[in-house]
Amino acid sequence: MIRWSKVFCLLLFLLINTVFCSGQVIKLIPPQREFRGAWVATIADIDWPSRAGLSSEQMLKEITNLLDQLQAEGLNAVIVQVRPTGDAIYPSKTEPWSHWLTGKEGVAPGQGFDPLAAFIGEAHKRHMEFHAWFNPFRLTSSAGQKMSAQNIGRKHPEWTISYDNKLYLNPGIPEVQHYLSSVIAEVVTNYDVDAIHFDDYFYPYKVAGKEFQDLASFKKYGSKIENRDTWRRENIDAFIQETSSTIKQIKPWVKFGISPFGVWRNKDQDPRGSATHAGTTCYDDLYADVIKWQREGLIDYLLPQLYWEEGHRTADFVTLCDWWAKNNYGRAMYIGHALYRVAPGTNGPWGKSKEIAKQVRMVRNTPGLEGSVFYSAKHFARNLIGFQDSLQKRIYKDPAIPPAMPWIDNTKPVAPINLKVEKVKKGYHFEWQQGLEVVPNHEPTGFIVYKNRGRGKVREAQWITLTGNREYFISRKFKLFRKKYEIRVTALDRMHNESDPCLPITIKL
Secondary structure (H helix, E strand, C coil), X not given: CCCHHXXXXXXXXXXXXXXXXXXXXXXXXXXXXXXXXXXXXXXXXXXXXXXXXXXXHHHHHHHHXXXXXXXXXXXXXXXXXXXXXXXXXXXXXXXCECHHHHCCCCXXXXXXXXXXXXXXXXXHHCCCEEEEEECCCECCCCCCCCCCCCCHHHHCHHHEEEECCEEEECXXXXXXXXXXXXXXXXXXXXXXXXXXXXXXXXXXXXXCCCCCCCHHHHHHHCCCCCCHHHHHHHHHXXXXXXXXXXXXXXXXXXXXXXXXXXXXXXXXXXXXXXXXXXXXXXXXXXXXXXXHHHHCCCCCEECCECCCCCCCCCCCHHHHHHHHHCCCCCCEECEEXXXXXXXXXXXXXXXXXXXXXXXXXXXXXXXCCCEEEECCHHHXXXXXXXXXXXXXXXXXXXXXXXXXXXXXXXXXXXXXXXXXXXXXXCEEEEEEECCCCCCCCCCCCEEEEEEEECCCCCCCCEEEEEECCXXXXXXXXXXXXXXXXXXXXXXXXCXXXXXXXXXXXXXXX
């Protein structure tokens, strides 16, 4: 059955995107907008670096190789873990260097190498967004992990709680929340990040028979709150509020996103919850009311980790996709996929490449969802039973840019001007100029080249390329009969707002 609402939306979309150029009505389809990302975990050297103790040259080479591969897969964003525990992969005034880099916490890489700056620079060269991923409260990942004297856990042991052989900062202490916001402020101030990203670790995942020992701080700071669970949620609410305000005060264009556990609450716990039966939920176990943050506009996107298959007994992928899509509250909603679960040669859904491909298509076709992210990056380098081919040749064959976020900014950059063409050997060389009256903070970060064919009626334009240069070459193959095409260029700013097109030039191809 035809969904007439979808037909209406498509017609409205084409009408809104109609622009006037040279006296003609030109229907330009903007580049496909879809968030396509991968997590890069640095803890335990999961994705990068391959091991501790590499030279700076080796670390940089691994960064470029990794981003080359993700770009080849059609991805346009990378989420890199910059603070895996109480440490950092960048020079910090408060945090020690991560031991996952050099093998010893507090020891810097050689030659003044800054991995964070390298990641950002290389990502932006490839027109990929860079999201800086923090694990705020986790200080160690194992009982044997040694902390340097610079580690905040050593400086303020009274702020810490040991739980399940790991050390955590206590979210219930206001000074902890302020300190962590300052850690994030340092990165937002000093680096050209596109977003700040938290995953699902707030209060630690519960372990049967073990209690998170924060009763003393509850009595000190939560005496007016009815119970400890409510107080814990309010602690995380306050931290998210402070972090959001901190980011936006420094750089309003930097996005703030959360990647929660895939179930907010089960319906049998809360009528607003999903029709699932998960043993763990964000709200009840991690004390993260992520839907509240989305609803109140404290964050710019949610990226729930739906690491189950379609038909899963307690957490069905289809059910959760639909639930999260209906709870986006007008903000961005992406879906996280368990690429690591693909296991060639095994029985069940994860023994076939179709499961992940099917999930990506489902996300694309679900209103309210705007993209997919894969955990984790290193798995693109192994045999995924044809999934890589499926991405490159079908699902992500055509390029895309991340969706715009009009609640942050919707000002269009100035259109390019003076598009010129020179017929050269084997093709055409195009050049253009940036618009003269550049809007502050809306300088072009890239240009999109379109072509469309006439025949008396202007057809929908095809997106040829996204380039950071102000020139482009279009090859001209030998043909007996050639057709006329109109070439136009638009500009994109860092928020992926797109300008009007420049005046066209006609060529024969």
